[in-house]
Amino acid sequence: MSFCKLVSFVLILHLLNSCLISCSSSSLTSDGLSQIPQKFLTLAKRDDIFNWMVGIRRKIHEHPELGYEEVETSKVVRAELDKMGVSYDHPVAVTGVIGSVGTGQAPFVALRADMDALPMQEMVEWEHASKIPGKMHACGHDAHTTMLLGATKLLKEHEKELKGTVILVFQPAEEGGAGAKKIVEAGVLKKASAIFGIHVTNLLGLGKVSSRARLLMAGSGRFEAKISGRGGHAALPQFAIDPVVAASSIILSLQHIVSREADPLDSQVVTVAKFEGSDAFNVIPDSVTIGGTFRALSNESFWKLKERIEQVITSQASVHMCSATVDFLEENYPFFPPTVNNEALHQFFKNVSVDLVGIENYNETQPVMVSEDFAFYQEAMPGHFSFVGMQNEAHSPMANPHSPYFEVNEELLPYGASLLASMATRYLLESSSLPNKSYKNDEL
Structure with a gap:
């Protein structure tokens, strides 16, 4: 066997041995x-x-x-x-x-x-x-x-x-x-x-x-609002100030923030997922509580959305002769960026x-x-x-x-x-x- 062939043979053996070691190893x-x-x-x-x-x-x-x-x-x-x-x-x-x-x-x-x-x-x-x-x-x-x-x-x-x-x-x-x-x-x-x-x-x-x-x-946040009116008999609404109607109007108006005010290419969400009032069928309650979540893809839109949610809730409550307080629950549920x-x-x-x-x-x-x-x-x-x-x-x-x-x-x-x-x-x-x-x- 010539010297060149011998060197080539040794190199091939070395490569095969390295490959076998690499293939059998579980090292990372x-x-x-x-x-x-x-x-x-x-x-x-x-x-x-x-x-x-x-x-x-x-x-x-x-x-x-x-x-x-x-x-x-x-x-x-x-x-x-x-x-x-x-x-x-x-x-x-x-x-x-x-x-x-x-x-x-x-x-x-x-x-x-x-x-x-x-x-x-x-x-x-x-x-x-x-x-x-x-x-x-x-x-x-x-x-x-x-x-x-x-x-x-x-x-x-x-x-x-x-x-x-x-x-x-x-x-x-x-x-x-x-x-x-x-x-x-x-x-x-x-x-x-x-x-x-x-x-x-x-x-x-x-x-x-x-x-x-x-x-x-x-980014996301939560809100809860209490809409207060004056309770009364369901058959005599003229003697009450109905917070249920006010809350209903508020919920519809909240949806308009995204559909009418937000850029369609700037995704935002306002969802009311909670509505609590009276357990009776013939009583207009003194107050109603609603709650939900709001979300936006930018911090700028998020904070604007938060501001408008509070404005819409308090203003619409006033239109219906009710008052409203809004809590964004930040102490227990911090805003997520x-x-x-x-x-x-x-x-x-x-x-x-x-x-x-x-x-x-x-x-x-x-x-x-x-x-x-x-x-x-x-x-x-x-x-x-x-x-x-x-x-x-x-x-x-x-x-x-x-x-x-x-x-x-x-x-x-x-x-x-x-x-x-x-x-x-x-x-x-x-x-x-x-x-x-x-x-x-x-x-x-």
Whole structure:
């Protein structure tokens, strides 16, 4: 054999050996960034991990708790973190749990899941339906908590390969209580360079994902108004001042704010969802209470909408010889700012998602008028929020969130867990080229 042939043969053997080592390795290094999501997804679909996640989700679903009441839910979270050997702080923001996986050193990236349920009666009949009357996980927060625990397990199994620290945010009170705001105010995310959150959706097929750069969701607020008149007999309206008629006129006039005053290209919403008066059929009540929500895609439109809601309510009440007081309930339900995704993080999310589920399962969404307290994190640091599909396209359409018939397709759990774990792992590997707050190289 000639010298040249011998050198070529040695080189071929070396390349084959390197390939075999690379293919058999489960390491999560910067040399194989595109392979990380699929490795995590394969691991998350393993029977033992998948069945474990299903069991956790069902346990949480059976015992729903409202905002800042997530005592038992946080116990479930802490018990699983204890089993994994993951350190955490509790309580944070009343019932929240903040864990960490990795080196304990910078860079730091955060993953968030919400834990609270809704005050509504579940109408789905199945073995693991809510056991708490009048409370239900009707928005998928039980799945979000489970997926973050699943991501924690994946990350913990590869902890030695993480190039920084992942902060795990199990947050209370997303449904109006602004738990995210309290988490930020607690100071536990000061070292985080970025934060990621996901939400299940029935509007996408199983395993499909969607999001967009910049504006994603609306800012929102609540209002409650008491319209006072003078009560009397329903058969003698001339001796009363009817607040029901005044309230009816107010509700119709509120709809005109959006339809007649707002730019049609500047989406806004005013919805009256509460109307309370007398329980009797033959009594004109002294007062009526109405309440609802208002939303806008820009802060400027939001504050203008708030101003006009108060003006319309008080003015229309006066037209009908009634008085009105308006409460925007800010103390218990702070206004949510619009959810705005960081552009660089969105491109990062797209890259990870395509590697996870393929370009054919990635979707760019339009802005939507729902709101998310995840926006409070985005005011404090670069952040990105996205949606993961769960609709089994072979079956009838699933119910929308906040419906008593809402269900979760548990087959999505591995997708959510692996997406979260992949974003955290790759962010730490790529952090030098992504949005990054200044930090000191100290321990968490």
